[in-house]
Amino acid sequence: MDERISEHAEVLVEWSARIESGDDVVVSVGEGAHDLAVAVADALGERGANVVTTYASEEVQRAYLLAHDGDFELPEHELALYEAADSVLFLGAPRNTTATADIPSETKQAYGRAMVELREARMETDWVSTVHPTRALAQQAGMSYEEYTDFVYDAILRDWEELADEMAKMKEALDAGSEVRIVKEHTDLTMSIEGRTAVNSAASVAYDSHNLPSGEVFTAPVETSVEGEVFFDVPMTLEGARVENVHLTFEDGEVVDFSADAGEDELASILETDEGARYLGELGIGMNRGIDRFTNSILFDEKMGDTIHLAVGRAYDACLPEGEEGNQSAVHKDMITDMSEDSRIEIDGEVIQRNGTFRWEDGF
Amino acid sequence: MDERISEHAEVLVEWSARIESGDDVVVSVGEGAHDLAVAVADALGERGANVVTTYASEEVQRAYLLAHDGDFELPEHELALYEAADSVLFLGAPRNTTATADIPSETKQAYGRAMVELREARMETDWVSTVHPTRALAQQAGMSYEEYTDFVYDAILRDWEELADEMAKMKEALDAGSEVRIVKEHTDLTMSIEGRTAVNSAASVAYDSHNLPSGEVFTAPVETSVEGEVFFDVPMTLEGARVENVHLTFEDGEVVDFSADAGEDELASILETDEGARYLGELGIGMNRGIDRFTNSILFDEKMGDTIHLAVGRAYDACLPEGEEGNQSAVHKDMITDMSEDSRIEIDGEVIQRNGTFRWEDGF
Numbered sequence: 001m002d003e004r005i006s007e008h009a010e011v012l013v014e015w016s017a018r019i020e021s022g023d024d025v026v027v028s029v030g031e032g033a034h035d036l037a038v039a040v041a042d043a044l045g046e047r048g049a050n051v052v053t054t055y056a057s058e059e060v061q062r063a064y065l066l067a068h069d070g071d072f073e074l075p076e077h078e079l080a081l082y083e084a085a086d087s088v089l090f091l092g093a094p095r096n097t098t099a100t101a102d103i104p105s106e107t108k109q110a111y112g113r114a115m116v117e118l119r120e121a122r123m124e125t126d127w128v129s130t131v132h133p134t135r136a137l138a139q140q141a142g143m144s145y146e147e148y149t150d151f152v153y154d155a156i157l158r159d160w161e162e163l164a165d166e167m168a169k170m171k172e173a174l175d176a177g178s179e180v181r182i183v184k185e186h187t188d189l190t191m192s193i194e195g196r197t198a199v200n201s202a203a204s205v206a207y208d209s210h211n212l213p214s215g216e217v218f219t220a221p222v223e224t225s226v227e228g229e230v231f232f233d234v235p236m237t238l239e240g241a242r243v244e245n246v247h248l249t250f251e252d253g254e255v256v257d258f259s260a261d262a263g264e265d266e267l268a269s270i271l272e273t274d275e276g277a278r279y280l281g282e283l284g285i286g287m288n289r290g291i292d293r294f295t296n297s298i299l300f301d302e303k304m305g306d307t308i309h310l311a312v313g314r315a316y317d318a319c320l321p322e323g324e325e326g327n328q329s330a331v332h333k334d335m336i337t338d339m340s341e342d343s344r345i346e347i348d349g350e351v352i353q354r355n356g357t358f359r360w361e362d363g364f
Numbered sequence: 365m366d367e368r369i370s371e372h373a374e375v376l377v378e379w380s381a382r383i384e385s386g387d388d389v390v391v392s393v394g395e396g397a398h399d400l401a402v403a404v405a406d407a408l409g410e411r412g413a414n415v416v417t418t419y420a421s422e423e424v425q426r427a428y429l430l431a432h433d434g435d436f437e438l439p440e441h442e443l444a445l446y447e448a449a450d451s452v453l454f455l456g457a458p459r460n461t462t463a464t465a466d467i468p469s470e471t472k473q474a475y476g477r478a479m480v481e482l483r484e485a486r487m488e489t490d491w492v493s494t495v496h497p498t499r500a501l502a503q504q505a506g507m508s509y510e511e512y513t514d515f516v517y518d519a520i521l522r523d524w525e526e527l528a529d530e531m532a533k534m535k536e537a538l539d540a541g542s543e544v545r546i547v548k549e550h551t552d553l554t555m556s557i558e559g560r561t562a563v564n565s566a567a568s569v570a571y572d573s574h575n576l577p578s579g580e581v582f583t584a585p586v587e588t589s590v591e592g593e594v595f596f597d598v599p600m601t602l603e604g605a606r607v608e609n610v611h612l613t614f615e616d617g618e619v620v621d622f623s624a625d626a627g628e629d630e631l632a633s634i635l636e637t638d639e640g641a642r643y644l645g646e647l648g649i650g651m652n653r654g655i656d657r658f659t660n661s662i663l664f665d666e667k668m669g670d671t672i673h674l675a676v677g678r679a680y681d682a683c684l685p686e687g688e689e690g691n692q693s694a695v696h697k698d699m700i701t702d703m704s705e706d707s708r709i710e711i712d713g714e715v716i717q718r719n720g721t722f723r724w725e726d727g728f
Contacts, residue, residue, distance in 0.1 A: 024441040029419045031398070041424045045431030050439035055393045055419040060405045067409030075414035077388040077448035084441035 001035060004153040008130070009039035012089060013047065015160050016128045016204050016212045021048035023086040026125075028056045030093035032134035037091055052081065056090070058099035065103050065111055072114035082121040087205075093132040097140045101240070126205040130156070130212040131299060141295035154290040155213040155300055163215055164202035167287055169360055170217040170352070174198035177347035180221070180283060182308060184343035185231060186247060191283065192225035199318050208318050215288025215303040220319035223279045223327045224253035230310065234294055234301065234336035241266040246335055254278050255312065271312065276329030282311035282319075284334070285345070285353075298334055306340040306356035365399060368517040372494070373403035376453060377411065379524050380492045380568050380576045385412035387450040390489075392420045394457035396498035401455055416445065420454070422463035429467050429475060436478035446485040451569075457496040461504045465604070490569040494520070494576040495663060505659035518654040519577040519664055527579055528566035531651050533724055534581040534716070538562035541711035544585070544647060546672060548707035549595065550611060555647065556589035563682050572682050579652025579667040584683035587643045587691045588617035594674065598658055598665065598700035605630040610699055617643050619676065635676065640693030646675035646683075648698070649709070649717075662698055670704040670720035 013019045025044055029037045037053060044051050082088065100108075131137065131152060138148035174180070175198055181190045196219045200207050203214035232246040243263030248255050255278040260267050271278050289305035302309045311334045315326035339345065340356035350359075357364045377383045389408055393401040401417060408415050446452070464472075495501065495516060502512035538544070539562055545554045560583045564571050567578035596610040607627030612619050619642040624631050635642050653669035666673045675698045679690035703709065704720035714723075721728045 022437065024439055026441065029421075029424075034395070034421065034423070037419070037421065037424050038427045041428040042431045045428040048433060048435070050437060050442070051428060052439060052442045052445065053419040053421065053424055055401070055417040057393075057398065057401065057417065059398070060393075060401050060417055063402045064405040064409040064415055067406045069412060071412065073386065073414060075388055075416060077390065077445050077450075078414070078416045080444040080448040081416065081441050084444040086441075 001039070002149070004157060005035050005039045006042070007157050008132075008153065009036060009043045011156060011160070012128060012130055012212055013040060013043040016130070017087050017089060017126055018205055019044060019047050019049050019087060023047075023049045024084060025049045025051050026081065026085045026088045027051060027053045028088060028090045029053050030091050030132065031057050031059070031095045032093035032136070033091035033132040036093070036132040040089060040091065052085075056092075058094060058096070062100050062103055065107050068107075070107055070110050072111050074114055074117055079118055079121055082118065082125065085125050088122050088125050088127040090127065090129040091132055092129065093134045094136045095134055097136050128205065128210055128212055129299070131297075137297065140297065143295070148295070151293070151295065154292070155288060155303070156290075158213070158215070158288065158290050160203055163287065164200060164204075164207065166360075167200045167202060167215070167217050170285060170287065170358070171198040171200045173347050173352055174217065174219050179348055181346040181349075182230065182343075183346070184337065184339065187230045187337065187343075189226065189228040189230045189250065191221035191227070191280065193219050193221055193283070195321050196220050196222065196319050197321075199316070211299055211303075213288055213291065213300065213303055215291070215305075216284045216286050218282050218284035218316070218319070220315035220326050221280045221283050222253075223315075226250040226253045226280050230337065232335040232337045234307065234338060235296075236298070236301065236335060237296060238263060238270060238333055239266050243267055250280075253280070270331055270333050273313075273331045274329050276327050277313050277331050279312065279327045279329075280310055281313045281315040281327045281329065281332055282309070282334070284309045284311070286336075294336075301336055302334050304336075306338070307336050308339055308345065309334045309336040311335070365403070366513070368521060369399050369403045370406070371521050372496075372517065373400060373407045375520060375524070376404060376492060376494055376576055377407040380494070381451050381453060381490055382569055383408060383411050383413050383451060387411075387413045388448060389413045389415050390445065390449045390452045391415060391417045392452060392454045393417050394455050394496065395421050395423070395459045396500070397455035397457035397496040400457070400496040404453060404455065416449075420456075422458060422460070426464050426467055429471050432471075434471055434474050436475050438478055438481055443482055443485055446482065446489065449489050452486050452489050452491040454491065454493040455496055456493065457498045458500045459498055461500050492569065492574055492576055493663070495661075501661065504661065507659070512659070515657070515659065518656070519652060519667070520654075522577070522579070522652065522654050524567055527651065528564060528568075528571065530724075531564045531566060531579070531581050534649060534651065534722070535562040535564045537711050537716055538581065538583050543712055545710040545713075546594065546707075547710070548701065548703065551594045551701065551707075553590065553592040553594045553614065555585035555591070555644065557583050557585055557647070559685050560584050560586065560683050561685075563680070575663060575667075577652055577655065577664065577667055579655070579669075580648045580650050582646050582648035582680070582683070584679035584690050585644045585647050586617075587679075590614040590617045590644050594701065596699040596701045598671065598702060599660070600662070600665070600699060601660055602627060602634060602697055603630050607631055614644075619643075634695055634697050637677075637695045638693050640691050641677050641695050643676065643691045643693075644674055645677045645679040645691045645693065645696055646673070646698070648673045648675070650700075658700075665700055666698050668700075670702070671700050672703055672709065673698045673700040675699070
């Protein structure tokens, strides 16, 4: 077995999920995640954790949803499992990233509504979501399987302690600052972050960070404060559609004008979801330099070093002052822009990153 | 997909497990059982059952057990899952039937002891155990994959209603009878079944039968009543060892002499487990004529038409009068003998099967 699989399992169990002896752990095993599941079982056994492995198959799910009459009910036995669990480790590994493409969206939505309590129970555990490389993910990224596998482990097998320390500098600057300005081609955007708290997303539940890989610092802009224009030059998939070169114009926080070279209809449909969908919910700064290219997967793309992403829609509670709701919406859609050249991020007028180099780095 | 997979799923869900709308079902998916899991999900969705799929991987289990220090504790979250479940469907499908061969037996035993409550919770549900054909099972049977697949579906896709009716005749004869005599080469064995109840094992929870395929009628002989000798000419695997041509001699129910052409040491070790291991716990009569050969798998072998099997060790509660304990032992080991030629089964002196033909069949 590729020894990086064991290293991945160690990072997941030790750094990310902080598993201890006696923890009741659910391991959700994707269709192609067998080898990682074996390595994770080894790491969990070594720590004396108690393990249930579930089978998270898109094809099984599809068959179930298509056969069902749509009147779903909450599975009490599944709820009991997650309510009693300390941690859930999601080992994503699709063998076909479009395996559920022919499930009617009403069916997915009806199922999603019936499972709210289940999702909440899972989110109350120390959960971590990660990915085991599969040929389907390689294909989605436009890469060979070998190349993609290297890419995944470069992103995951970081010195997370060191990266967490570096990201702490960014969090400190954001927490101390009042206004962020982002400048690059077709982009000059300002927003207030007054009173908001940045999250050091260091791929560990100890940092309120639930993705492996992670490697971003994010906060929630004050909804009505966003002014100016922004251009997202990283292609992405939104609602199943390819969306390219999105340009947004904000006034008093609201998107008042938008365009895209591809997927403009999908973009329009997202912005029309509800009022909050036209306001920003997140500013994220990608700091994982192990991720060196875009692979059409938000889990990786938004963490890439020298990028920032903005999400229209819902803000994360962790960024908001106690008792404040922040931007509310049914959606949260991230869009990414490359900051590696001819660009800068300013906090209260001071440049914190220029052309992809942070203030604390050599060559700034 | 082979349409027999869907038929198998239908038999499992409809005939065997009797799943109804709203039932909370756990589907335990073996490593090679993906296709059957998809078909079962379809059948469960159609009935409006609620489903959790678990991943039953021998390799994951092995990694966990080998890494653990051996001080196992009951997983509370897993217990909560099974306590809240109505049914558990085990889809066995090993990719290597010896995948756990290098786990020390003390480790397996320690794990088994810690999981008693979990096993009991599972056994209190309407559980059914079945098999999806894999290359590993074909290999264990000494067959090609195609041939083995045909074999499995011939055994499973029966007219179960019809077979249940036929088996009811055997149950009736056993329940009304007092003494059974089995006669063939090197075999003349008598035993009392007075007061014991036969189980019509028709592959359905409605018949207290939890295996698919099934197709046997079994009862528990009165422990101390067994007299004579019996020869088991069907090779089998006991405790991982090949055992051939076992010959047992009984006096007052106890095995007083034994021999085997192969595996005599393993046989001795089984008989020495405890006192009950030297007494019979089961007499079973195989009646599934869809099973036409031995495949080195007890799930199939003991159900084969025109065979009987006797188990040393523990008796099943279902065969015993209320309040009676029957034969007690830590083991229950089935051994099989072919009854297709030069043989007969008598109940109270009346022949019920001769040379593989039952009393109610043509040519008797």
